[in-house]
Amino acid sequence: MPWRLARFALSKAYPEPRMFTRHEALRKTYDAVIVGGGGHGLAAAYYLAHDHGMRNICVLEKGYIGGGNTARNTTIIRSNYITVEGVRFYDAAIRLWRDLSQELRLNLFYATRGHFTLAHSDAALRTMRQRAEINKHCQVDSEVVGPDEIQRAIPGIDLSCDGHAPIVGALYHAPGAIARHDAVAWGYGRAADRLGVEIHQQTEVLGIETAHGEVTGVRTSRGSIATGKVLCAVAGSTPRVLNMVGIASPIVVHPLQAMVTEPMKPWLDPIVVSSGLHVYVSQSARGELVLGAALDPYELHQTRSTLEFAEGLASRMLDLFPFLSEVGVVRQWAGMADMTPDFAPIMGKTPIRGFYLDGGWGTWGFKATPICGKTMAHTLAHDHPHPLITGFGLDRFRDYALTGERGAAAIGH
The missing domain is CATH 3.30.9.10 (D-Amino Acid Oxidase, subunit A, domain 2)
Known part of the structure; x- marks a missing residue:
């Protein structure tokens, strides 16, 4: 071990800070609750705080940060899709990826x-x-x-x-x-934490409360939360969470x-x-x-x-x-x-007011992490879909207006 590294490790003057703050209890009320502590959920939390000034936010993760599909992918990043909507969306992701290490201050x-x-x-x-x-x-x-x-x-x-x-x-x-998948989750999590976002690991969502067609709160394994905005970003567990609010999907x-x-x-x-x-x-x-x-x-x-x-x-x-x-x-x-019939994600608002969905990512969710977080943060903050995700709405299945990406996502990558 180099002497200067050993000196840093042994010095009491330069203690290494924790990646995330440990919060012993949930607050009673949050402006927004994000269900899912993977790359997408943490990115959305970061951009809500960084771009829109929302700080009273919590991220709920039933396991550990980045332990779901974020930890189970093959880290390929690309934008060579087959629909105009897909190409523009993933190209915007690549433009964010290029400077993300500098922005998050993590390699x-x-x-x-x-x-x-x-x-x-x-x-x-x-x-x-x-x-x-x-x-x-x-x-x-x-x-x-x-x-x-x-x-x-x-x-x-x-x-x-x-x-x-x-x-x-x-x-x-x-x-x-390609990029390092766990570093992406840690980088977004640390950056969100430093902006005041609370990250609660080992906290399972048991139910989502609604009244008169809108979100009112979240029940968790550590207590109940009052909130008017919930973002679901749970990848393969999406159908289970949607069942909590009575939303049917083709996933x-x-x-x-x-x-x-x-x-x-x-x-x-x-x-x-x-x-x-x-x-x-x-x-x-x-x-x-x-x-x-x-x-x-x-x-x-x-x-x-x-x-x-x-x-x-x-x-x-x-x-x-x-x-x-x-x-x-x-x-x-x-x-x-979590696959959709047209091999494109489902992003944006839902029939339940205040309940937003980021799902249906199937085999291509990792590469979209930065732009997904940015566009979903915009959608939550303004209660209106970001222009880049208008082709990915849930209502496209009702209207038979599919966004066919099967030709560009024919295998899992």
């Missing part, structure tokens, strides 16, 4: 890597061209590239995929990036599994996604390969992982990178993906 390990979405057929390549044109229309950097360019950027890839699904091209998205929950290998020397700079093989991979700052695949095909409110997933994903990865056959898998995990 989030944000790294721009470039993002390849591989095409294994002429039909898939046509979809890539369509996405590239929509991206360019929105001033987002995406282009279709051929096998030679893919091989130069990723020397170890087998373009033939062992003869199973030869690669015929790819959509290359230069702004594609279904599927497990989304992932796994990570032992560390290796850096060799994979870009993020690689194959919608044909249903796999994606990136290499972390510590050298591990972070691997994921499609949703499990069954609806299940659990976070168990399976041997079948690990075997199937390993087999498809070896089609792309056969030299990885001796690399060991260190661990695997699963999250609960």
Whole structure:
């Protein structure tokens, strides 16, 4: 250990402050209550305090900060979607991501890597061209590239995929990036805490009180709270919370599994996604390969992982990178993906006045964390949807005005 680091650690003059203030009791009343202490909930709390001056806010988390889907994703950040609404929304997220470490004063390990979405057929390549044109229309950097360019950027890839699904091209998205998921939750949580927001871990929401069609309070495992505004940001637990206020939604929950290998020397700079093989991979700052695949095909409110997933994903990865056959898998995990029929989120107001929803994120919630927090904070503060989320309202399912992102979110990434 360097002497200057040891001197800092042993000195009583420079005690390291806690990341979050510990609050022994809930207040009786809050101006806003955020249910869910993941990235989205903490980001919304931070922007409510920072952008709108609301300080009498609490975040309720039944477990620990960032322990839900924030801790169970694969940290890919991109904006190469297929609808104008999606592209503009996620591009706004990337613009926030770039300066977020400085704003939160915490290293989030944000790294721009470039993002390849591989095409294994002429039909898939046509979809890539369509996405590239929509991206360019929105001033987002995406282009279709051929096998030679893919091989130069990723020397170890087998373009033939062992003869199973030869690669015929790819959509290359230069702004594609990764970040450290737990640092994002801690950074937003610490920043919100320093602005006066109360964060209550190990506090489960048992019910949401309403009267005459509007929110009046929240019942928790540590007592009741009076409030006129509640934001639900609980990912895979969204249907359960919506049941508390009698709101029906089209959300279904599927497990989304992932796994990570032992560390290796850096060799994979870009993020690689194959919608044909249903796999994606990136290499972390510590050298591990972070691997994921499609949703499990069954609806299940659990976070168990399976041997079948690990075997199937390993087999498809070896089609792309056969030299990885001796690399060991260190661990695997699963999250609960709250999916909507059109593969786009549900954001904004609901039929219950004062009850706001941030859900239906499925497999793409992490990348939206900053802009989701910012737009939902605006929506709560003004009781009116932010312009960027008007295409994501719950009422689109009633009006048959869907925002179809399935073509750009065909696998879990």
